[in-house]
Amino acid sequence: MVRKSKGLSERHIKILGYLDFHQDKGYPPSIREIGEQTGITSTSVVNYYLEQLEKWGFIERDRRISRGVRIMPDRLDEVSQLIGKGARVVQSVVDLLKIPVVGRIVASAPVPVPASDFSYYGSEDSVEIARSLLPVKSKSEDLFALEVQGDSMIDAMVNDGDIVVMRKVSSNAEAKNGEMVAVWLPERDETTLKYFYKEANRYRLQPANPTMSPIYVDKREKLEIKGKVVMVIRRIATTAM
Numbered sequence: 001m002v003r004k005s006k007g008l009s010e011r012h013i014k015i016l017g018y019l020d021f022h023q024d025k026g027y028p029p030s031i032r033e034i035g036e037q038t039g040i041t042s043t044s045v046v047n048y049y050l051e052q053l054e055k056w057g058f059i060e061r062d063r064r065i066s067r068g069v070r071i072m073p074d075r076l077d078e079v080s081q082l083i084g085k086g087a088r089v090v091q092s093v094v095d096l097l098k099i100p101v102v103g104r105i106v107a108s109a110p111v112p113v114p115a116s117d118f119s120y121y122g123s124e125d126s127v128e129i130a131r132s133l134l135p136v137k138s139k140s141e142d143l144f145a146l147e148v149q150g151d152s153m154i155d156a157m158v159n160d161g162d163i164v165v166m167r168k169v170s171s172n173a174e175a176k177n178g179e180m181v182a183v184w185l186p187e188r189d190e191t192t193l194k195y196f197y198k199e200a201n202r203y204r205l206q207p208a209n210p211t212m213s214p215i216y217v218d219k220r221e222k223l224e225i226k227g228k229v230v231m232v233i234r235r236i237a238t239t240a241m
Helices: 010-023 031-038 043-055 073-089
Strands: 059-061 069-071 096-106 126-130 143-149 163-168 179-185 190-198 202-206 215-218 224-233
Touching: 010 031, 010 043, 010 069, 010 073, 031 043, 043 059, 043 126, 043 163, 069 073, 096 163, 096 190, 126 163, 126 224, 143 224, 163 179, 190 224
Parallel strands: 096 143
Antiparallel strands: 059 069, 096 126, 143 163, 163 224, 179 190, 179 224, 190 202, 202 215
């Protein structure tokens, strides 16, 4: 039996509306086209919403092809009604939290991506996550999301293109040994996603990839922890578009 959702967000409805529009064209849209037409610049974010719609039984997907998404035939009438009702079926903010996707974080050797440059995405880019999936003490104003670039954390099940939901920290002291954090090295203008460890005279930024070596930072060098990972949103594998 298909599990019904408590409601759909405005972004879910926009995606369904665009898929419904394509029903008459004879071919489905690509992931990138869906994003362009619904105001989502990240294909990972588009995939996140498609995954939810598939789980709720509104769409079906063939991941072997780039245009392998369509509305389930037995839900077409329901989707038409939802599109017609528009904002009246938008999910209550009590159930969903809108978390801004503010940029990219490198999961490899640090590269020049300063913390002040977390502006790759537009101001409207966000992911909506059920409050129940997040740690109990999480406050929406303390959360932000980053798209992962690189494969240094693959053994931690964080892959290239995934989205990590972060909780802001007010100081480095909040980070405990072994936690996965977003680190900014101001003197180098570099950011990276790694496990964090405090050692005698240095910090160790540990990858979760046996082919990569740790990164060591002398404690005299400035290091800022921008956030700690509280959730990972997996990228759904798709073919090139």
